[in-house]
Amino acid sequence: MPNKRQRQAKFLRKTRKLHRLSGISLFVFFFIMAVTGILLGWKKNSAEIIMPDTYKGESTDQADWLTMDSLSFLATQALFEAEGQLSEIDRIDVRPSKGSMKFLFQDRQLEVQLDATTGEPLSVGRRHNDWIEAVHDGSIVDDTLGVPHGIFKVFYNSVMGIALIIFTVTGFWLWYGPRRMRR
Template structure:
């Protein structure tokens, strides 16, 4: 005949397993927090700044200035605006700057075109109809975004396909997931053990 373990012994074994898992989760939580503390710090600060960039009074993200016409038929050709933007950049900021374009943002409702450059943080806003320079600014929001996702190292080291950004975001995403799971269990585990103890 099979020998049944006493009920008290089975409960003690169950409690020991729960305590073992709790210790493992605590170690994982502590190790993750200690190893990645500086990265969590940067992500939290830069994420906070990015969330507030449109409400920073133009400090992080410059306001969009308005041109003279919202009718595209009155606008200069994009290639003409591009030439003007490069000329303004070299004359008003520095003749040593690269004119390689990252993107061109057309803001029809503002009558304005933004030129954002690939190799530095300067950006320009031009009147779409007249080509007049409306604003020159340092795009601090782009710098904060690069710090947030790790792509600043890709730019600095010249990697071919954002490998550092992909690796960094993968590690930090998995670490945050582990941090969340272990943190939840560190809160819920003791509650569950106390509840089991009171029902014995």
Template sequence: MSTQTKRKKQAKVLRQFRSIHRAMGALLFVFFFVISISGVLLGIKKNSGDLLLPKTQTGTSSDLTQWLPLPKLQEKAIAVLRDSVSADLSPRLDRIDVRQEKGVVKFIFADHYYGIQLDGVTGTLLHIGKRRSDVVENIHDGSILDNYLGTEGYIKLIYTIIMGVALLLFTITGFWLWYGPKRMRKNRD
């Protein structure tokens, strides 16, 4: 194969990669924009000073033998939710986050974005707050659409696969758009 034929072939591959790169960029721009902004917000959530994620408060003791049983603490958290936030909100829990070293138990609810922190020993309310970082995370991974449409994780799965494959293709085509011309120049010399 002659040098001229090789160069034409390489130029054709470069044009194809540029076309793929441009089309994917145009189609997926909004999604990549949302993922990048939400990714930055998730990266700084612990340093956002209560804006995205409430700071973990400190309870009276880290000695678990002094703590109230979790069911009792859960009852108190649900009572606080109903009395201090809204009686209409669902008390269904997503998770209970025990921070022994800080003497605190966090109750994160499944159907809304409120979190309640109680002292592990006394059950005293330490903090009520919206967990905006959970909203950002749901936007970032696409699960907000699953929650809204009730599709049990299918939209998140499809979204994650499409965006992952697109990022891989962007990496490959972007590398080739950078490396291809260098290779052509090297072969020309």
């Protein structure tokens, strides 16, 4: 019958093997998540490389603002003048405290910010943060392959979350286990 020290050594070897195999098999995914996570953390401090800043409009009083259909037309017009292309509006981000609106187009990398009062373009730019986020959370696979209900995204994030828990526990044990055995 193995003694206590031999059992601890055997458990430590199994822990090391699990840690190593998990790390080898998920290395690329952890690297991608880390790089995209850093980029997303810097998105508002990237000198508008990753995402355009949010600009202030003339008035925060919504009674002074132009109608939504007028602003939508002006945003589409500003996009055409700046980029030479037309695209459907995907969503509108209203910033009441700034008196501005962001119009995000089907080509999700394009954004037009308008002063909600005058309709003047405050910014026309590219939003790289949307595709970076899609790579980070795995939804790019769902979108590219047409996987319904974000199934890949849920699977990918579950695997990565469980792997991170395994790395934390096994990493701690690889640090603590030898110290415990020396006692």
